[in-house]
Amino acid sequence: MSVDILVFDKSKAPTEPMEFLKWFYKKSEWNSDRDYNDIKGTSQPLVDFFMELVKEHPSMNGEYAPTDDELENDPELENKLIDYTIDDDLIYMGIAYSVSDEAFDRIEELAYKHGLGYYDMFNVHLDRETVIKIPQISRDELNSPDTRKNKGFFSKLFGR
Numbered sequence: 001m002s003v004d005i006l007v008f009d010k011s012k013a014p015t016e017p018m019e020f021l022k023w024f025y026k027k028s029e030w031n032s033d034r035d036y037n038d039i040k041g042t043s044q045p046l047v048d049f050f051m052e053l054v055k056e057h058p059s060m061n062g063e064y065a066p067t068d069d070e071l072e073n074d075p076e077l078e079n080k081l082i083d084y085t086i087d088d089d090l091i092y093m094g095i096a097y098s099v100s101d102e103a104f105d106r107i108e109e110l111a112y113k114h115g116l117g118y119y120d121m122f123n124v125h126l127d128r129e130t131v132i133k134i135p136q137i138s139r140d141e142l143n144s145p146d147t148r149k150n151k152g153f154f155s156k157l158f159g160r
């Protein structure tokens with residue numbers, strides 16, 4: 001079993017929750033000709049995010065996966081693997097429960113750092129109660145008095 005997290009390029013995703021889910025479900029048909037283990041053609045903020053995260057949590061597949069020898073020499077490495085599905089404007093990650101807490105915190109931290117949206121797929125609800133956590137700006141900026149007085153909640157989160 002795994003926990004699934006989605007990190008996405010905020011400029012490519014709708015801001016309204018139901019439209020976001022429609023966008024994601026269409027993207028997650030994975031029907032393009034691209035190699036979903038390759039970062040080629042992926043937006044630069046997502047590439048930067050991935051290259052930083054994959055150092056700590058290697059990919060299960062593709063170019064960034066550890067070799068059999070690396071896995072044999074480091075028994076703990078297998079517990080850090082993430083199943084990445086990389087598209088042009090999103091990275092979908094399947095994370096084992098055994099790594100999830102550590103990985104969640106790091107993924108969210110890197111999403112903030114690189115200005116990306118973050119969506120915990122465990123909290124999917126097919127109704128208007130869906131909550132999409134989109135850390136587009138730092139927590140400090142989000143809660144600063146200057147930011148709060150002029151913008152609505154979604155404007156602050158999406159940077160629009």
